[in-house]
Amino acid sequence: MNPVMVITDICSILWSDLVTLKRRWARYLITTLMSPLLYLMAFGWGLGRGINMNGMSYLEFVIPGIIALTAMNASFNGAGIRLNVDRLYFRSFDESLMAPVSDVSLLIGRSMIGMVRGLISSSVFVMLALAIAPSMHIEPVFLLILLITCMTFASMGVLAALLARSHEDMATFSSLILMPMTFLGGTFFSLSQVPEWLRLVLYILPLTHSSACLRAAALGQPVPWSSFIAIIMFMSVFLVTGRMALRRISE
Numbered sequence: 001m002n003p004v005m006v007i008t009d010i011c012s013i014l015w016s017d018l019v020t021l022k023r024r025w026a027r028y029l030i031t032t033l034m035s036p037l038l039y040l041m042a043f044g045w046g047l048g049r050g051i052n053m054n055g056m057s058y059l060e061f062v063i064p065g066i067i068a069l070t071a072m073n074a075s076f077n078g079a080g081i082r083l084n085v086d087r088l089y090f091r092s093f094d095e096s097l098m099a100p101v102s103d104v105s106l107l108i109g110r111s112m113i114g115m116v117r118g119l120i121s122s123s124v125f126v127m128l129a130l131a132i133a134p135s136m137h138i139e140p141v142f143l144l145i146l147l148i149t150c151m152t153f154a155s156m157g158v159l160a161a162l163l164a165r166s167h168e169d170m171a172t173f174s175s176l177i178l179m180p181m182t183f184l185g186g187t188f189f190s191l192s193q194v195p196e197w198l199r200l201v202l203y204i205l206p207l208t209h210s211s212a213c214l215r216a217a218a219l220g221q222p223v224p225w226s227s228f229i230a231i232i233m234f235m236s237v238f239l240v241t242g243r244m245a246l247r248r249i250s251e
Helices: 003-023 025-047 058-088 093-098 103-132 140-163 167-184 196-202 206-218 225-250
Strands: none
Touching: 003 025, 003 103, 025 058, 025 103, 058 093, 058 103, 058 140, 058 167, 058 206, 103 140, 103 225, 140 167, 140 206, 140 225, 167 206, 206 225
């Protein structure tokens, strides 16, 4: 496998989506930022007003969690929903399978589509959050964690789209996997407040680790490197499993 050809194919797959996104960027941002802004107003300014969380205001606590949540939803939907529509509705994904492109290039390219969309949405929200909480630390380690988070959930979206047999399957996946992570992944509350047995269960969720890492980096606290490694492991599992699903489809 020629590394140069792999990179070239990945860039070609990504470029085609960037051309489309360029024409619809305003609509895309409005769509993807609506939910996190509503979460910010409802939890940060509404329910959390006057509450202290681990020695800080609840607003400072919840913003990094909402950033992780934005990265998850934008990356998953940017990769998964788009692939699901191309594969089951337009049937255009069959042309990609017949193209002289390796399965690795196709998998990573499709995942990077979601990663870029997730980075765009979460980065815009970060800029809005800095205007609200200027004490946040946006340093290289924060950006690295955000990048890996977006790639992790983008690869999860690709895997879900490859396994789905209908559009309803994607909706079911979102209801059974993404929705519980939204409210149980340490986004809106500290895991120190839940029983130990439940805390161990919640650490199975990748969003829990992303929220912990992004919150620590944003607040200038030591990054929990065990969670950072867990995010990378989740990403690796999603990519390997996605390649297996892609090979099954192409046979």
